[in-house]
Amino acid sequence: MPQYTPPLRDLQFVLHELVQVTESFKQMPVHAEVDVDTVNAVLEEGGKFAAGVVFPLNQSGDAEGCTLDRSTHEVRTPAGYKAAYAQYVDGGWPSLSCDPAYGGQGLPHVVNQCFYEMLNSANQAWTMYPGLSHGAYECLHAHGTPEQKATYLPKLTSGVWTGTMCLTEPHCGTDLGLLRTRAEPQPDGSYAITGAKIFISAGEHDLTENIVHLVLARLPDAPVGSKGISLFVVPKFLVNADGSLGARNPIHCGGLEHKMGIHSNATAQMVLEGAIGTLVGEPHKGLAAMFVMMNAARLGVGMQSLGLTEVAYQNAVAYAKDRIQMRALSGPKNPDKPADSIIVHPDVRKMLLTARAYAEAGRALCVHTALLLDQELSHPDEDVRRASADEVALLTPIVKAFLTDNGWIATSHCMQVFGGHGYIREWGMEQYVRDARINMIYEGTNTIQSLDLLGRKVLADNGKKLKAFGRRIAEFVEDAGVREDMQEFVNPLADLGDKVTKLTTELGMKAFGNPDEVGAAAVDYLRVVGHLVFAYFWARMALIALDKQASGDAFYTAKLHTARFYFAKLLPETAGLIRTARSGLNPLMAMDESLF
Amino acid sequence: MPQYTPPLRDLQFVLHELVQVTESFKQMPVHAEVDVDTVNAVLEEGGKFAAGVVFPLNQSGDAEGCTLDRSTHEVRTPAGYKAAYAQYVDGGWPSLSCDPAYGGQGLPHVVNQCFYEMLNSANQAWTMYPGLSHGAYECLHAHGTPEQKATYLPKLTSGVWTGTMCLTEPHCGTDLGLLRTRAEPQPDGSYAITGAKIFISAGEHDLTENIVHLVLARLPDAPVGSKGISLFVVPKFLVNADGSLGARNPIHCGGLEHKMGIHSNATAQMVLEGAIGTLVGEPHKGLAAMFVMMNAARLGVGMQSLGLTEVAYQNAVAYAKDRIQMRALSGPKNPDKPADSIIVHPDVRKMLLTARAYAEAGRALCVHTALLLDQELSHPDEDVRRASADEVALLTPIVKAFLTDNGWIATSHCMQVFGGHGYIREWGMEQYVRDARINMIYEGTNTIQSLDLLGRKVLADNGKKLKAFGRRIAEFVEDAGVREDMQEFVNPLADLGDKVTKLTTELGMKAFGNPDEVGAAAVDYLRVVGHLVFAYFWARMALIALDKQASGDAFYTAKLHTARFYFAKLLPETAGLIRTARSGLNPLMAMDESLF
Structure with a gap:
């Protein structure tokens, strides 16, 4: 019943127009030959595999589950899973970003991550089988003895x-x-x-x-x-x-x-x-x-929620256009029908656009971060490797926690668009919500991510990594700020940047007095910084969309509307979060444990 | 595995100290004899039934589900359900607030609603069998012919x-x-x-x-x-x-x-x-x-989420005290153990206190509203009946939508306290989250509730009903505002009241220009007004707690801490919501339907 179309146009926009990955690839000898056509061809074929082979198993796999034979200790996966995995291996998909020394195709991680976004949209639970494998591969690749590598890496690379x-x-x-x-x-x-x-x-x-x-x-x-x-x-x-x-x-x-x-x-x-x-x-x-493999794994979890947000959005849009119910408050929009499509109702659009804005900014952040991972591993310049590693360290807890919290909000909104039909299994929406929930827990709970961000990534080096990201923003604000048509994006971005700087300083002072202050503020803080990062990417995407609007391609018009929606309806959440982050530890700790 | 203790102390606090229901009962001839002891005795026995008979079936019922025999069209409920229902009938529970003319006990609705809170904590799905019945009873009681009443009401009252x-x-x-x-x-x-x-x-x-x-x-x-x-x-x-x-x-x-x-x-x-x-x-x-029965039904849905919030909180607290993991950032708190209980971590407390603060304020609001329902039905003074009906009309969409959204947030937080253990069925936490989700959908989706509040209850009568509730707040602010120790509660309450007044006026002006502006702001607006109502009840509860602190009863200390938590960590959400409510319709409607 649900549907899924790989978001190739938006992936290409992010990869080639926003992040311009192939410009970075040219600077890395191992990836210098990877051009736009190669990337697009891989994603197009990958999208076909995800949508055509893995997606049709998502609902049936959820209903059937796995079965343990207690006498043999063997586990049977749902019908179709083994055959789909065999096709995955036959297609050479496991080896996409693996080391050619062990039979891999040596493509950049960022390409593999985009493929994984689509796999996760199609079927998160199936995708975890090869996904977990990749973590083991990375770990043995980095730390295995030559014998261990020879024994295991070729088999993990091929996926057998x-x-x-x-x-x-x-x-x-x-x-x-x-x-x-x-x-x-x-x-x-x-x-x-x-x-x-x-x-x-x-x-x-x-x-x-x-x-x-x-x-x-x-x-x-x-x-x-x-x-x-x-x-x-x-x-x-x-x-x-x-x-x-x-x-x-x-x-x-x-x-x-x-x-x-x-x-x-x-x-x-x-x-x-x-x-x-x-x-x-x-x-x-x-x-x-x-x-060593934790950053990639956490990026992978963010990708899981990105994938679920995307597929939930696609289905909610289709339903909202199709389902007719009530009239618009401002009068009938489809007078020839007995009621209007529910997409005429402002709050239905708000739920849809929330998912869309989170998916598109999440995609931008994931691609940006995955490319940094490639630079950290493969860039010839040590300074670039170190700077990339620092930025990956800063962004990883944000990718993991902010994207998975957003995925929970977004899938729940998309389910709500269906009304009662969202709550029953048939339509597939409630599964996205149930699946999305684990992403806030595993690979380090989102509270742990927030402590990692505020305590270890920001305060431990006196804000050095955060300031480096702040310079990216400042440069963009300076460049784009001269344009009249960018004021609506640049001003709130700059304003939030200033507030984050002040908030960080204040929390640093408090934490100096009592380290528990970090724990009191960290979750709110991560969400504020997450919005700063999203506001930065939305402003950059808006700039491209403004410049290309003349092309007449409706893609850019939609991008611009979504950017405006983000600044009007999602970013303002930070106003409350900054207050709660500042309200400190005492309201949490004053009550004695025995009184709970 | 999960546990549940009926929250009798807090129910009694709300009923007798905060709302003082028996003072109101005395003014209603049909309820004049219902005294404190009667109310407490009913709730004590009701709590025993809920915790002892219905609660043990909650997890097994979820796992087994219902079965339809397609040849006979008969449905089998899970093991134990029929026997529990027979006990419910034998105990006379269905007739609690029914009309004595048909065999009912004629107790006030507010008492029945408090009983339902406990039933819902124990097992929402089981409770829906008698719960739905009550709606049919109300409807026939109000609109049935004498023959219909004679045929059906005695059987619905007895529950057979x-x-x-x-x-x-x-x-x-x-x-x-x-x-x-x-x-x-x-x-x-x-x-x-x-x-x-x-x-x-x-x-x-x-x-x-x-x-x-x-x-x-x-x-x-x-x-x-x-x-x-x-x-x-x-x-x-x-x-x-x-x-x-x-x-x-x-x-x-x-x-x-x-x-x-x-x-x-x-x-x-x-x-x-x-x-x-x-x-x-x-x-x-x-x-x-x-x-005619919609207000009671919507109050009932709010009660469902209140019940789930309470039971999820109780279990999360027990786990947070028992589970040891990591050390407090400020140094070991249980140095004799290999790690500290996770309740030492500020964010764990934040998740727990969020559920607690939402449950306790939700309980206050539900009791207040249910008593107004009784007054609407049974008060001898027509002006009181009309004023009560108006206030019920205003508060009903808030009870339904605000409490169910809060229940979703709270049960998810309580599940998160368990980490990975929250995601597996054994601990019972994920069921609370799954069950809570329907409450945002049925009896009118929460979007519909918000349109009802802003469009029909507030703007349609030029804010008359809202102003009446505002007078309650203003009187309280005037009385309590003279006290030094109430400043921390009264000031933010009064401030939010002013903001709601301004926001309402602004939205009314906009809606005059385009009715769709109501749909664009309504969901945010409902949440802001919900917080205003909660802030009012928290301030009132804090006042009582301050006055009774000298008694040495730790209950009041906990109440005061929870009130402070609410004002510090939950109320500030309104800062962002007011901004998004004000940001209007255009960011939602500018994008053509075809671009979604």
């Missing part, structure tokens, strides 16, 4: 094996320092790992012949806390020297979670009973090794 | 039969003027009704021997639109003259909806194939007859 990240345990999610899984050194240099992991996405399934688990555990001599955690690679089937599969490793799925959404992704409880693994990176440095 | 409201059809939900179900007059004065209804809550089930459907349909000579709709009572089984059950009436359940939440309430597609009914009220005046 998938990977997982086994971090969480029942008593520790956010606080991995508490974890208890133990790794005993074996005479042959391997480790026997015992413990219980929970919430392991794609932890067990029938899509591939082998699953490569990356597992956090403690060595016998490990210091307590987060400095005593090591990382191991633990395959479901051990791998023989010739690359063939050996014995079944005792790492089993002990149960599947029944969840609010993403039903068709197997969220596994994993039981390790002396499972054999090898150490990745140095002993006790496991957390640091995991964190 | 339940009732439904059959309004919506596939092509019309909000716009009932479009409905197509037809009623053909029969020689005996009855009508044969044919058509299809959807989204009929409790439309078919196995809890009772008969179901009394109130059905909207068109007579053959009916004018088009909403002025041609009549109301009929159509029992599942026809009723013989002696009150015994006769033939099965051809009104069948043709299907059940698969919904996001409230799984255990049967949402039925009802097929009428010449079902026999009798006319309720006058021909073509069916909508008006239905609307």
Whole structure:
């Protein structure tokens, strides 16, 4: 019943007109040959795969879910999932941005991320199977021994094996320092790992012949806390020297979670009973090794909500144009019909435009950030690499938390457009809301993201990274501010920039007195900075749209209207948020715990 | 796994200390004997029933759902539902606020509503079976013929039969003027009704021997639109003259909806194939007859979200005290444990206090409004009845929309406190979020409520009703404003009152130019006025708490802290909302429909 059309025009606008990725690619030797046509061809084919193969399985997969056979510990994914994954592998999609040394196509991450936006629109739960795999690939690529790389990377690149990240345990999610899984050194240099992991996405399934688990555990001599955690690679089937599969490793799925959404992704409880693994990176440095892929993973979660926002928007627009109900307050707009389409009602448009404005600015931010990731990895100039890394560090918690909070708001609005029909499964809208909800939780809850932003990314270096982003804004304001037709965008952007500067200074002073002040203000602060970033991108997009309006392409007219909507109806939220951010810690802490 | 304790202390505070219901009861002859002890005894027993009988079925009912036997058209409710309903009937609970003339106990509606808050905390979907019944009772009580009353009211009062409201059809939900179900007059004065209804809550089930459907349909000579709709009572089984059950009436359940939440309430597609009914009220005046029970129904939906907010809060608090994870940013608070309870983290408290502040102010508003309903019905002074009716009219859309939007925010926050554990079914939190979502949709979407408030309740009488409520606030501000210790509450209340006055005037002027301006501002406007109402109740509650602090009862200390939290962290949302309300229609309508 739902529909999905890959937003190729807007992706191309962001990639080529706004961010101009190929200009950056030319400066990176490994990507210098990637031109506009290549990028567009990949996205066009990727969009066909997402819409044609993965999207039709989204509702049926949600209804069917995954099934665990408790006697064999094997998990069956919903009908069609295995065949779709085989097509994914046959099409070479897993290898898009992987290292050519292991069979990858070596395309920039930003291209892969745009492909993932479409996969997530099509079916977030299915997409998590290859998505999680990518995290394991990145981690082994950065920290694996030559043997580990030779054993695992070609298979993860081709996609014939998938990977997982086994971090969480029942008593520790956010606080991995508490974890208890133990790794005993074996005479042959391997480790026997015992413990219980929970919430392991794609932890067990029938899509591939082998699953490569990356597992956090403690060595016998490990210091307590987060400095005593090591990382191991633990395959479901051990791998023989010739690359063939050996014995079944005792790492089993002990149960599947029944969840609010993403039903068709197997969220596994994993039981390790002396499972054999090898150490990745140095002993006790496991957390640091995991964190190399954290920025990409968090960007990936932002992309999930971007994808859901886009597909929810498309469906809500189609319904709002089709459904007739009541007359416009200002008089009939379709007098020949018994009622007007509900898109004539201002609040229906407000809900639709909220989703649209969040999707389009979110896309701009994601592409901008993903390109910075490529620069961080592949730019020849060390200064550019460092500056890019700093900006990625600043923007990552915003991408993760702001986009997923917005995705929750937007999918709920799009569902509301359907009235009662939005609440029933048939129309597919309520699934988008249920699926979107997990994105605010995993890969670090949005509260954790906000503490990361305000505490570690902003205050810890006295605002250096924030000021660097502020210079981007200031330059744009100076350039565009001379234009009469840009005043409506540049003025509120500059004004909000000033307010963020003041707010940051004030919060820094308070935090100096009591570090808990960071926790009191961080969530509101992140949302304010998120709007600053969105206002910057919306102003830049408006500038392009103004310049190209003469072309007669209605795309730019729509872009301009959406920009104006954003500044009129969404940005003003910051007025309240700045007040609550400033209202401090005391209203939260004054009440004794016993009085709750 | 979840827990629920009826909030008797806070209910008593609101009933007896804040609203002082028994003072009002004394002025109403039919309720003059209802004293504090009676009210408390009913709520104590009602709380036991809700927590002890209905609450344990909430998760299992959600997991099992309802089942339709397509051969018999009969619906089976989840295990335990029928037995719980039998206990409900045996306990005399359906008759609490019903007319003694038909076997009711004649208690004030406000007492029944407080009982319903607890039932909704315990199990919203179960509670909808008796809840819907109450709507049918009210409607027949107001508009039924003596024969209809004699036939149906005693059975609805005792609860041995339940009732439904059959309004919506596939092509019309909000716009009932479009409905197509037809009623053909029969020689005996009855009508044969044919058509299809959807989204009929409790439309078919196995809890009772008969179901009394109130059905909207068109007579053959009916004018088009909403002025041609009549109301009929159509029992599942026809009723013989002696009150015994006769033939099965051809009104069948043709299907059940698969919904996001409230799984255990049967949402039925009802097929009428010449079902026999009798006319309720006058021909073509069916909508008006239905609307007599709309205020109570909308208050009831607000109560549903109040109930969910309360139970979600209780569970999130328990988890936040129990779960240890990370250290407070300001240093360990439980140094003897490996980590601190998460309630030490300011943002966890912010999420908890948001739910708490919304629940407690929502309870105050609901009790206040329900008492006004009693006054509207039972006060001997016509001026009081009229003033009460006006205030109910003003507050009803706020109760419905503001409380259900807040319930969505609050249940989602409470779920977030659980991190990943909130997303899985086991802990029960995600169910509260799924169940809460419908409340923003049914009984008139929240957008419809906002149009009702701004267009019909405020602007249509030039703000007369709003001004009357404003006088309540002004009197309180004048009285309490002389106290030094009330400045922190009275000043922001008075300030917001001024802003609402200005905003209302401005929107009235704009709407005069273009009625669509109402639709552009209404949702933001309702939320601003909702905060004004909450600020008023929080200031009043703070005043009582200040005066009683010396008693040493920690209840008042907690009340005061929650009031301060509300003013510091929730009220400031109005700063942004006023701006968006003022930003007008153009940003919404400028974009041509084809560009969406």
